[in-house]
Amino acid sequence: MARVGLALKIAVFATGCAGIVAEFVLSTLATYLIGNAVFQWTIVMSLMLFSMGVGSRLSKFFQHRLLETFILIEFTLSALCASSAVIAYGLAAYTSHINLLIYFLAMLIGGLVGLEIPLVMRINEAYEELRSNIATVMEKDYYGALLGGLFFAFFGLPYLGLTYTPILLGAINFLVASLLLWFFLHLIQRKKAMTIAFVVGLFFLGFLGVFAKPIIMYGEQRLYRDKVIYARQTPYQKIVMTQWKQFYWLYINGQEQFSTFDEEKYHEPLVHPAMKLTTDRNHILILGGGDGLANRLPWWTWTLP
Numbered sequence: 001m002a003r004v005g006l007a008l009k010i011a012v013f014a015t016g017c018a019g020i021v022a023e024f025v026l027s028t029l030a031t032y033l034i035g036n037a038v039f040q041w042t043i044v045m046s047l048m049l050f051s052m053g054v055g056s057r058l059s060k061f062f063q064h065r066l067l068e069t070f071i072l073i074e075f076t077l078s079a080l081c082a083s084s085a086v087i088a089y090g091l092a093a094y095t096s097h098i099n100l101l102i103y104f105l106a107m108l109i110g111g112l113v114g115l116e117i118p119l120v121m122r123i124n125e126a127y128e129e130l131r132s133n134i135a136t137v138m139e140k141d142y143y144g145a146l147l148g149g150l151f152f153a154f155f156g157l158p159y160l161g162l163t164y165t166p167i168l169l170g171a172i173n174f175l176v177a178s179l180l181l182w183f184f185l186h187l188i189q190r191k192k193a194m195t196i197a198f199v200v201g202l203f204f205l206g207f208l209g210v211f212a213k214p215i216i217m218y219g220e221q222r223l224y225r226d227k228v229i230y231a232r233q234t235p236y237q238k239i240v241m242t243q244w245k246q247f248y249w250l251y252i253n254g255q256e257q258f259s260t261f262d263e264e265k266y267h268e269p270l271v272h273p274a275m276k277l278t279t280d281r282n283h284i285l286i287l288g289g290g291d292g293l294a295n296r297l298p299w300w301t302w303t304l305p
Contacts (some may be wrong), residue, residue: 082170
């Protein structure tokens, strides 16, 4: 019976990890697609925490087959976390209210996480006294959230991007739920229904693994008027380049920066006055100008009247 409690705590740990990563993904997506990073992160995270409270409140209405309910919620949460970025990107091109969709997804994920924790405590109360039960369950959830945050910041976003980071965490959460189902199948009354849920979830995650990138590329292309020729998620920002005829546009986090169509109208008034006044063009300090467009040619090739 002790292994039941251990398995449940591992599941809560995985839930905390996957849930927080999904919320980070949605907050980042809201920033890219809508703008105003501080506002979007504040709203998404606040809605998640509020929904966790709502989920905890709703947990009191579940009185029977708690283990089955918990595993089903785990499967649902895995699918929702894994598909959050795909859903947001895929629908962003078809609605001007993508923020409402992102907020709704954040609330769903937060509600499921909040629903799970009281259920785990109630299932585990037969194996631990109240004081240890509450402390250990909450502890595992918070530890999972910390690991998820570190994973997202140092590995997920820089190397997997917003496409595959939530899919990986959702798959891990699904694996933990599947192990719970396998270990405690003898305690499950509706074995057929749970098996169907497992198979559906497995096929869904497989579908996402194969088609997530094309779906996101399609949705991202629909956000831009011209053809996307380059897109990359760096540790700091999302870089996109588009092309129309012989002209190129640079976007950072969805915001237009410069284009070869008219950028000289911006840079020449900045560069020419300073170049005309200086007598030594071999040593020039450029403050800002990280795009490099003010420094395209060696200074000694400039000829000014």
